[in-house]
Amino acid sequence: MNPKAAVVVYPGTNCDRDTYYALELAGFTPEYVDWHGDVKGYDLVVLPGGFSYGDYLRAGAVAAREPVSKSVRAYAEKGGLVLGICNGFQVLMEMGLLPGGLLENTSGTFICKWVDLEITDTDNPFLSRFKQGEKIKLPIAHAFGRYVKVGDPKVALRYVEDVNGSDEKIAGILSEDKNIFGLMPHPERAMEKLLGWDYGKNVFLSILDWIRGGNRVV
Amino acid sequence: MSFKYYDELKKRLGREPTPVEIEAFIVMWSEHCGYSHTKKYIKMLPKAENAIQGNAGVLPIDDKWAVAFKIESHNHPSAVEPYNGAATGVGGIIRDILAMGARPHASLDSLHMGDVTEGIIRGISDYGNSIGVPTVGGELRISEFYKHNPLVNAMAVGIVERDKVIPSKASYPGQVIVLFGGATGRDGIHGASFASEDLEGEKATKLSIQVGDPFMEKQLIEAFLKMKEEGLIEGAQDLGAGGVLSATSELASAGDLGAVVYLDRVPLREPDMEPWEILISESQERMAVLTSPEKAERIMEIARYYLLETAVLGEIIQEPVYRAMYKDEVVMEVPVSVITNPPLEDVYPYTPGEIPEFKHIPFKEVEPSNVYFQYDYMVGTDTVLPPGFGPAIMRIKGSEYGYSVVTHSRGDLGYQDAYWGTYIATLEAVRKTFAVGGEPLGITDCINYGDPDEDPEGLSAMMHGLKDACEFAGVPVVSGNASLYNTTGGKPIPPTMVIGLVGRVKLAEVVKPHEGDVYAIGWDRFSPAYERILWDVIRKLHSCGCFIMAPSHMNSLEGYKNSLAEYGYALNVTDLPDVNPVHSTVLAVCENNYCIDEISKTIPVHRVGAVVKV
Numbered sequence: 001m002n003p004k005a006a007v008v009v010y011p012g013t014n015c016d017r018d019t020y021y022a023l024e025l026a027g028f029t030p031e032y033v034d035w036h037g038d039v040k041g042y043d044l045v046v047l048p049g050g051f052s053y054g055d056y057l058r059a060g061a062v063a064a065r066e067p068v069s070k071s072v073r074a075y076a077e078k079g080g081l082v083l084g085i086c087n088g089f090q091v092l093m094e095m096g097l098l099p100g101g102l103l104e105n106t107s108g109t110f111i112c113k114w115v116d117l118e119i120t121d122t123d124n125p126f127l128s129r130f131k132q133g134e135k136i137k138l139p140i141a142h143a144f145g146r147y148v149k150v151g152d153p154k155v156a157l158r159y160v161e162d163v164n165g166s167d168e169k170i171a172g173i174l175s176e177d178k179n180i181f182g183l184m185p186h187p188e189r190a191m192e193k194l195l196g197w198d199y200g201k202n203v204f205l206s207i208l209d210w211i212r213g214g215n216r217v218v
Numbered sequence: 219m220s221f222k223y224y225d226e227l228k229k230r231l232g233r234e235p236t237p238v239e240i241e242a243f244i245v246m247w248s249e250h251c252g253y254s255h256t257k258k259y260i261k262m263l264p265k266a267e268n269a270i271q272g273n274a275g276v277l278p279i280d281d282k283w284a285v286a287f288k289i290e291s292h293n294h295p296s297a298v299e300p301y302n303g304a305a306t307g308v309g310g311i312i313r314d315i316l317a318m319g320a321r322p323h324a325s326l327d328s329l330h331m332g333d334v335t336e337g338i339i340r341g342i343s344d345y346g347n348s349i350g351v352p353t354v355g356g357e358l359r360i361s362e363f364y365k366h367n368p369l370v371n372a373m374a375v376g377i378v379e380r381d382k383v384i385p386s387k388a389s390y391p392g393q394v395i396v397l398f399g400g401a402t403g404r405d406g407i408h409g410a411s412f413a414s415e416d417l418e419g420e421k422a423t424k425l426s427i428q429v430g431d432p433f434m435e436k437q438l439i440e441a442f443l444k445m446k447e448e449g450l451i452e453g454a455q456d457l458g459a460g461g462v463l464s465a466t467s468e469l470a471s472a473g474d475l476g477a478v479v480y481l482d483r484v485p486l487r488e489p490d491m492e493p494w495e496i497l498i499s500e501s502q503e504r505m506a507v508l509t510s511p512e513k514a515e516r517i518m519e520i521a522r523y524y525l526l527e528t529a530v531l532g533e534i535i536q537e538p539v540y541r542a543m544y545k546d547e548v549v550m551e552v553p554v555s556v557i558t559n560p561p562l563e564d565v566y567p568y569t570p571g572e573i574p575e576f577k578h579i580p581f582k583e584v585e586p587s588n589v590y591f592q593y594d595y596m597v598g599t600d601t602v603l604p605p606g607f608g609p610a611i612m613r614i615k616g617s618e619y620g621y622s623v624v625t626h627s628r629g630d631l632g633y634q635d636a637y638w639g640t641y642i643a644t645l646e647a648v649r650k651t652f653a654v655g656g657e658p659l660g661i662t663d664c665i666n667y668g669d670p671d672e673d674p675e676g677l678s679a680m681m682h683g684l685k686d687a688c689e690f691a692g693v694p695v696v697s698g699n700a701s702l703y704n705t706t707g708g709k710p711i712p713p714t715m716v717i718g719l720v721g722r723v724k725l726a727e728v729v730k731p732h733e734g735d736v737y738a739i740g741w742d743r744f745s746p747a748y749e750r751i752l753w754d755v756i757r758k759l760h761s762c763g764c765f766i767m768a769p770s771h772m773n774s775l776e777g778y779k780n781s782l783a784e785y786g787y788a789l790n791v792t793d794l795p796d797v798n799p800v801h802s803t804v805l806a807v808c809e810n811n812y813c814i815d816e817i818s819k820t821i822p823v824h825r826v827g828a829v830v831k832v
Contacts, residue, residue, distance in 0.1 A: 011525055012433050014350025018599045021615070049597075051348040054433025110343050112594045114784060141347070141594045189596050194613065194725070196604075 002029040003043035003211045008072065008088070010035045010063040014050035015085065015188065022188035026204035035063070038071040043211050044081045045072055047088025049141070049186060059102065059144045060090030069095055081125055081207060082180045086142055089172075089182035098173055098182045101148040106165030110143040114196060116160035117171055117185060124178040125210035127156055129202040135160065136199040138185035140171075145184040147171070157183055223247050226561045231552060238494045238550050243557075245408065245460045245498050246467070249702045252560030255670040256700040259565060259681035266660055266694035270383050274314050274376070275696025277660050279722055280619045284380045286320040289328075289373035289625070289664040289718040291701035295428065296370040300337030305345035305430035306502050307372040312351060313456035313505060316439055319384035319446050320376025322349075323598065324612050327356035327372050328625040328664070328716040332365030334358070334584060341430075342372075343592045348432035349439065352601055353593035354610035356625050360582035363629060366706035371664040371699075373718040375623055377614055384446065384454045387472030391536040393452060394514050395466055395477065398441065398521035398528035399504035400434045403487035406461070406500025416669070416705045434503040434526070441524035442505055450517050453508035461499045463557070465506045466532065467540050471558035479532035481544045493544035506531065563670070566678040570637045570686070573744070578799040579630040580773075587780045602728055606781025608650040608768055613725050620728075622656030622721040628770070630799060633712030636676045640683030640715040642800055645749050646770055647717040648691045652756040653766040653804055655728060656721025661688060663698040663717060668710020670702050677702070680713045690746055693719070729765050731785045732807065736827045737814055738772075738795050740803035748802035755817050756804060762813035764806040765829075772797050772805075782829060791827030 005028040009016045016032060023030040028044065039045045052063035063069060069091065076082045076097055084092040092098045105111055114137050119130040130136070140163065147166040157172030164184075172183030187200030221227075221244050227235050235243065249255055270276040274288035292307025304327075312322045327342055346353045351374070406428035445451050453473075455465040462479060470477035481496045491499070509517055514530055521528035535541075540557055542549040590605040602620060603611035609624035626647040632639030644661070651658050663684055670677045688695055704711045739755060741748045756766055767778055772794045779789045797803050807829045808814055814823060 012348070012436055014348070014436060014597060018597065021599060050350060051433065051436070054348060054431070054436075056433065109340075110347055110592045110594070112347075112596065113591050139596050141596060143347075186596075189599050191599070194602055194728075195596075195599060 002027055003208065005030045005044040005046060006033045006039045006042040007031065008033050008039065008045065008047050008068055010052035010066060012051045012053050013048055013087065015048040015186065019046050019048040019188045022191045022200065022204060025191050026201060027208055033068060035066040035068050037068045039068065039075050040071060044083065044207055045075055047084040047091050049086030049088060052087055052091065060087060060094040063091045064094035073097065076180055079177065079179050083126065084182040085186055085188065086184055089184060090144065092180060092182045097180055098175055099153050100150045100173070102144050103146045103148055104144050105146050111164060112141040114139050115163050115185065118158045118160055120158055121154060121156040121174060124156060124174055126181040126203055126206055128209060129206040137197045138187055138200055139189045140185050142184055154178065156181060223561050230556050236550070239552065241494050242463055242498060242550060246464060246557050247560040249700060251460045251464055253700055254560045255563045255677065255702055256665060257562050260698065262681065262685050263695040264688045266696050269660065269694065269696045274318050275660055275662060276318055276378065276383055277696060278380055279614065279621060280617050282379060283614050283617055284378050284383065285375055285621055285720055286315050286318040286378055287373065287375040287662055287718065287720050288314050288697040289371055289662045289716060290314065290699040291664050291666060292370045292372065293367060293666065293701045293704055296338055296368050300335050301341040302429050304338040304341030304370050306428040307370050308342055308345045309430050309435050309502055310458045311372045311374040312349065312435065313458065315374045315376035316442055317384065317386060317454040317456045317505065318376065318378060319382050320378035321443060322351045322374055322439060323377045323600065324354045324375045324610065324623060325351050325372060326354060326623060326625045326718065328627060329356065330359045330361065330364040330369035330629060330714060332362055333360060335368060338368065338370060339589055339592060345430050345432045347594040349436045350597050352595045352597050354595050354601055354612065355605045355623065357627065358584055358586055358589055359629060360584055363633065363712050367704040367711045369666050369711065369714060371625070371716045373625055373662060375720060382446065384451055386455055386469065387453055388469045388475045388508055388534040389452060389473055391475060391534055392511070393508045393534040394511050395479065395531045395533060396507050396509060396514050396517045396528065397484065397504060397531040398526045399438050400431060400501060401485045401487040401527045402496060402499050402501045404491060404495055404499060405429050407495055407498060415703050416708065428500050428502050430502055437524040437526055438503050438505060441521050441526055444520050445507065445517055448516065450509055450513045451507045452510065455506050457504040457506060459500060461497065462531070463497045467554055467557045469506065469508060470534060470540065471554045474538065476535040476537045476539045476554055477532055478535055478541045478543060481542055481549060483529040483531055485527035485529055493549040497542055497549065508534065566674040568675060568678040568682045570682060573638050574635050576631055576634055576799045579633065581630060583774050583776065585780060586777045603654060606777055607654065609654045609656060611654055611723055611728055618725055620723045620725050622651050622654050622723050624650050625716055625718050626650060627714050627716040629712045629714040632714050636679035636713035637683040639713060640680045641687040642744060643715055644684060644687035644717050645691060647719040648693060649749065649753065649804065650768045651719050651721040652753050653768040655760045656723050658691065658693045658719060658721045660694050660696040661717055661719050663695055663715060665700040666704055666711060666714040666716065667702050668705045676713050680715050684715060729760060729763055731765050731782055731787055732809065733787065733829050733831055734807045734809040735811065735825055736791055736829060737806050737808065738803055738824045738826045739806055739821055740801065741822060742795055742797040742801050742803065744800040744802050751821060752802050752804065755821050758817060759806050759808065759813055762808065764808040764813065767805045786832055787829050788832050789829050793826050795824065
């Protein structure tokens with residue numbers, strides 16, 4: 001049986017269908033869980049990209065306070081796997097599940113393009129299919145992606161060149177226990193060569209390997 | 219307030235119009251809503267036999283899927299308030315597509331301005347990115363011609379199952395009209411009539427400008443598609459120009475029926491609004507759907523789930539009248555047909571001359587990637603060929619076919635000859651479509667023009683140019699929009715016809731950028747006969763695996779260079795042919811010269827450089 005993945009949908013989330021499609025391609029059985037819902041019982045929880053609550057107030061700020069976010073917190077605290085992409089990363093940060101902050105790009109504009117990235121941590125459930133130091137390409141699409149460091153985060157992904165002014169070119173970080181991964185690039189957009197490059201697939205396949213390896217926590 | 223067709227209205231009603239009726243008919247008989255100057259020309263254009271008409275043109279792509287597409291102008295609002303003018307232009311066209319039952323799938327923008335106006339770019343970027351519809355292309359043309367009258371034309375493409383297209387008409391008396399979306403305020407009152415006059419006219423104030431809320435739009439899209447999925451919607455019309463009045467009267471009129479609307483039921487943002495203001499407010503992010511009385515409650519439940527305002531606005535009646543009520547009082551009652559049949563201006567005679575010796579009027583060079591990198595062009599994970607190569611290519615998940623889509627115009631030529639400027643722009647759009655492997659399916663046109671009362675011939679020339687070019691290419695026009703009175707202090711913009719062209723693409727045959735020798739293929743002059751030969755050559759080269767670029771201007775290929783760099787390639791070309799301002803030439807990147815040898819018997823070919831890996 002395919003592992004079950006929850007795709008959390010807030011009002012304004014807009015990468016939910018893309019994420020659902022990518023999870024299916026990778027071999028998960030995805031289900032949407034809306035902002036009133038509960039993520040208990042899933043093998044993986046994904047917070048997709050978009051503009052939850054229109055990014056009004058502050059990106060991710062309103063979503064972080066919804067009932068489903070409380071259940072995500074409970075899930076994560078038990079060691080469940082949580083992947084936050086773009087706006088999902090912003091939500092995780094607003095919830096305090098990942099350290100640091102995400103501010104406006106130094107360009108002051110939204111940036112959408114393929115960028116080069118370096119894998120800096122493979123000893124985790126999300127990136128085990130990559131090699132340490134491997135260079136990959138993924139798309140970014142954000143206006144508020146400049147990562148600002150607090151303390152000493154576990155960096156898993158760095159931009160090869162500075163694209164948005166992030167501290168130490170940080171593009172993605174893991175929680176202390178490595179069960180939560182937040183990143184600004186969009187792996188779900190990089191699943192098929194038809195659309196460019198397919199490096200994103202290995203993110204989802206790494207998670208699948210980890211779950212199939214009997215590492216299920218929740 | 220002056221009203222050009224006052225006497226005509228009085229005649230049709232058989233009495234003096236009331237103050238409310240005057241407000242209403244200024245909107246409904248404006249060029250923006252009524253197409254009084256262009257409707258007779260539009261009737262001349264070649265139609266598609268298999269098209270489904272409505273808010274947008276719908277054409278089949280394969281056995282299951284159809285594409286719905288339309289272009290629309292938001293020029294006047296963008297001149298006064300660039301940010302909201304441009305943002306709501308995107309929002310409006312998305313709802314047109316949505317009303318057909320299609321999921322918005324791609325959007326494009328054709329922009330003309332005097333200098334890069336950040337507010338316009340930002341308005342499109344903030345709105346488009348938020349609603350999750352990729353902005354996959356467009357054009358950015360910078361010239362003094364458009365300094366006072368920028369052109370903001372937005373195009374949207376949606377995909378819909380062929381058997382689930384939603385009609386834009388009422389079908390039986392007793393059908394109820396449910397309104398949902400954002401609350402109604404005073405924004406955009408007389409927006410349509412403002413868009414139909416000189417920019418220094420009496421309605422050119424910021425009060426005429428609609429204000430956009432992309433979050434609300436995203437909720438509206440999802441709510442509407444959910445209602446459609448549950449089979450609740452029997453007819454739909456978005457609320458754009460002319461607001462409640464336009465949407466509901468058009469639904470009734472298209473079904474040869476009447477309607478009653480209760481204005482006191484409309485959820486308001488400003489509680490002290492007058493009934494006539496509610497009737498014609500152009501507040502954004504609102505939709506009207508027709509359904510049976512039993513299904514109305516479920517529709518409203520879905521709207522509320524998506525955090526939208528909703529109400530049963532009225533119902534369809536047998537009697538062909540339009541009746542607007544406010545707290546048991548009749549605010550307005552007129553025959554529906556009077557509202558939806560505005561007076562029409564006659565076609566102005568036009569006979570085209572020879573193709574003139576066009577002068578090269580250079581527009582300012584701008585690097586388009588600076589703009590499209592601000593747009594999310596990948597959300598939806600269907601963008602196969604990204605912006606920067608002319609048409610974008612989109613796939614449809616689950617189909618072996620996708621589509622190409624491009625917006626294109628030649629204001630520089632239109633300034634010199636409105637007929638040939640339009641004609642050549644149309645044929646160039648066809649050329650660009652063939653270049654990416656598309657088979658042209660249909661056109662949506664946006665007429666951007668000055669004052670048709672002052673100069674009726676130019677408008678006629680444009681429309682004849684479009685008609686003749688479409689007939690030559692065998693491509694039908696399935697939808698369109700007109701923006702007239704693009705004048706400031708009486709001075710017009712060049713006649714600027716923007717062509718939105720959708721082609722069908724077999725996904726297995728898509729050619730991506732690659733290495734190879736670059737050849738300039740074709741003639742340094744434009745002629746329809748050359749063009750015909752060139753199209754055949756393009757198709758042949760495409761089937762040989764050549765990657766083909768079809769720029770209108772060869773003097774700068776910066777845009778192509780930057781787009782190729784994204785793929786890790788450099789475009790090294792020298793000796794580009796001097797083919798400005800018009801030509802019948804393309805650039806083909808071919809990995810081997812087998813096909814080139816073959817075509818060189820029928821068309822001039824010169825090697826001009828190479829695409830190499832960086």
